Every structure is written in structure tokens, then in C-alpha cells.
């Protein structure tokens with residue numbers, strides 16, 4: 001089969017690398033001629049809303065998926081008339097808009113931070129009065145890696161943030177004084193078979209994910225059960241097929257939902273070595289209607305993101321259990337150019353290895 005992928009970044013590249021072992025072929029559509037997925041599959045260069053290119057992708061593909069959540073929903077719907085598109089375009093639509101997404105979670109009884117739509121300065125002031133400070137002002141659309149958002153602590157912050165973001169449609173969220181952040185990766189196939197990986201603890205710096213640890217010391221079976229229950233509601237409601245990630249704030253033994261991504265996710269990269277079946281392979285299995293693989297963990301693992309530049313290969317690969325994934329991208333400030341997963345037999349050994357690796361990762 002040929003799998004068409006909208007987006008040619010590292011996520012698409014890793015889906016293809018996993019899918020090749022199952023004998024699949026891949027074709028990508030991305031506006032960038034330098035897209036890294038082009039190193040491992042056929043890359044068609046074109047805008048996501050170019051109907052000629054989309055039709056060509058549909059003709060070449062038995063099934064289409066996406067690795068980038070800002071693909072226009074109209075394009076996904078256009079394609080869906082020609083070929084099966086998974087996850088369903090509705091999942092894309094909901095997750096593209098932070099206000100719709102939170103409203104959707106709320107409609108399913110999934111807890112979120114308090115929030116309010118903000119389109120005018122008056123609405124911002126009213127929302128600040130209702131939700132209080134601190135709060136986080138975010139653009140409804142196109143935010144990623146902490147971009148398009150401001151933490152408001154004082155009245156001055158409110159004015160400054162409004163100057164910076166006021167031109168866009170916004171949402172104000174109550175600030176969640178979380179103990180930590182975690183995410184769940186879930187997968188559902190075309191027959192409704194569903195699996196979950198263990199909750200992953202995520203640490204960010206400057207809004208960018210730096211370190212992910214599945215089943216960290218803070219993991220509890222209650223947190224896992226809540227996360228699975230919330231994710232299952234989303235999967236069923238959307239008739240979802242593929243991998244879904246949901247990010248949470250953790251307060252004690254409670255989860256407050258932050259956002260979701262209708263795709264494979266950076267906090268699931270550890271699954272390549274750390275799980276019986278990776279998120280990438282299970283995504284391919286899911287969209288092809290194949291049985292899903294076990295999501296059981298294999299030992300302990302942690303994932304470090306390489307931001308801006310790769311770590312020195314000789315040194316990091318000398319560490320037993322370290323696996324580097326370089327995306328074939330040029331170095332650039334703030335750019336995700338690779339990641340490293342390190343495996344160990346115990347959490348103590350894992351912590352030691354992570355401590356040795358951290359100095360090479362600007363964290």
C-alpha cells in the first residue's frame with residue numbers, strides 16, 4: 001500500500017521509517033522543498049490547499065494521514081472525498097482552535113482550566129476579572145512550542161500582551177499551578193481496537209519540550225486510569241483512527257487537560273526503543289486497519305530533544321542504551337533537529353544516564 005502524508009517533517013519521516021518494515025510506501029506533500037521526510041520517501045512540493053497537488057496525492061495513496069495539525073481542514077475534507085483520511089478531519093478541526101478544543105473537552109466532561117474567548121480589549125478585561133491573575137493569554141490558532149502565548153501576572157502584562165496579540169482571536173486561560181506536566185498517547189484502529197501507552201512526564205524549557213520520561217516516579221495508577229478514560233471519550237466521540245496525544249497538567253492526583261494533538265507526538269518518541277510497539281508503527285497499523293501492537297514498556301527509558309544542534313555523536317553514543325535519531329535538518333536556533341532515547345534496566349540507572357547526557361542537550 002502507499003500511504004500519503006500531509007506534512008514532511010520529522011514526524012512524517014519517522015512514520016515512514018516504521019512503515020517500511022511493514023512493507024508500505026510513502027508519499028509526502030509539504031510546501032518546503034527541503035522537507036526532511038523527502039530523504040526517506042517521495043516528496044511532492046506544494047501548498048496544502050493546492051487542489052491539483054491534493055488530487056495527485058489522493059491518486060497515489062491508498063490512505064492519507066497527516067503529521068502536522070495546521071493542515072487546512074478544508075484540504076483534509078477535500079481529500080476525504082477521494083480517499084480515506086485518518087485521523088478524521090473533525091479531529092483536526094477541533095484541535096486547531098484552542099477555544100473549540102476546550103469547549104469540546106468540556107462537552108465530554110473532561111476537566112480543563114477555566115477559559116474565556118477574547119476578541120476585544122473589553123472582553124480581555126472581563127475575562128481577567130472572571131478568571132483572575134495569573135492567567136495565560138493564547139492565540140486560538142497556530143500556536144506551538146509556547147509561541148503565541150503570554151503569561152499575565154500584572155495589569156501591565158495585560159496591556160502589553162494585548163498590544164502583542166490583540167490582532168488575533170484569543171482565549172484567556174486561568175493559570176494552572178501544576179506540580180508537573182504529563183501526556184498520554186493513545187491509538188485506535190479502524191475496528192475500534194484501542195491501546196494506551198503509560199503516561200509520560202514532560203519537562204519544557206522556553207516553551208519547547210526537552211525531556212520526556214514515561215512512567216516516571218510521579219506516575220500513579222489513578223492518574224493513568226483518568227488519562228485513559230479521558231482519551232477514550234475523545235477517541236470514541238471522534239470515531240478516531242490513528243495515534244492521539246493529550247497533554248495534561250498534574251495537580252496532586254488530578255489531571256487538568258491542556259491540549260490535544262491528532263497525530264504522533266514528540267512525547268511519544270521514546271516508544272521507538274522503549275515500548276514493544278512504537279507510536280509510529282501503531283499509527284501505521286491503525287490507519288491500515290491492522291491489529292495493534294503491544295504498548296508494553298521495555299525497561300525504563302527517557303527521551304531528550306536536541307534543540308538547535310545535535311549533541312556530539314561519539315560521546316552520546318558511547319553511553320550504553322543511548323539511541324540517537326537525527327532528522328537530517330540543518331542546525332538553527334530553537335529548531336528540533338533530533339532526539340535521543342536512553343534505555344536502562346532501573347529508574348536509578350536511567351537517572352544516572354540522563355544526568356550524564358543532559359549537559360549536551362542545552363537543558
Ligand SMILES: Nc1ncnc2c1ncn2[C@@H]1O[C@H](COP(=O)(O)OP(=O)(O)O)[C@@H](O)[C@H]1O
Nearest residue numbers: 113136143144145146147173174175176258259
Ligand atoms: N493555563 C496554563 N497554566 C499554566 N501553564 C500553562 C498554561 N497553558 C500553557 N502553559 C505552559 O505553557 C506550555 C505550552 O502551552 P500549550 O498550550 O501546550 O501550547 P503549545 O501549543 O505551544 O504546546 C505548557 O506545556 C505549559 O508549560
Ligand SMILES: [Mg+2]
Nearest residue numbers: 145247258259
Ligand atoms: Mg503543548
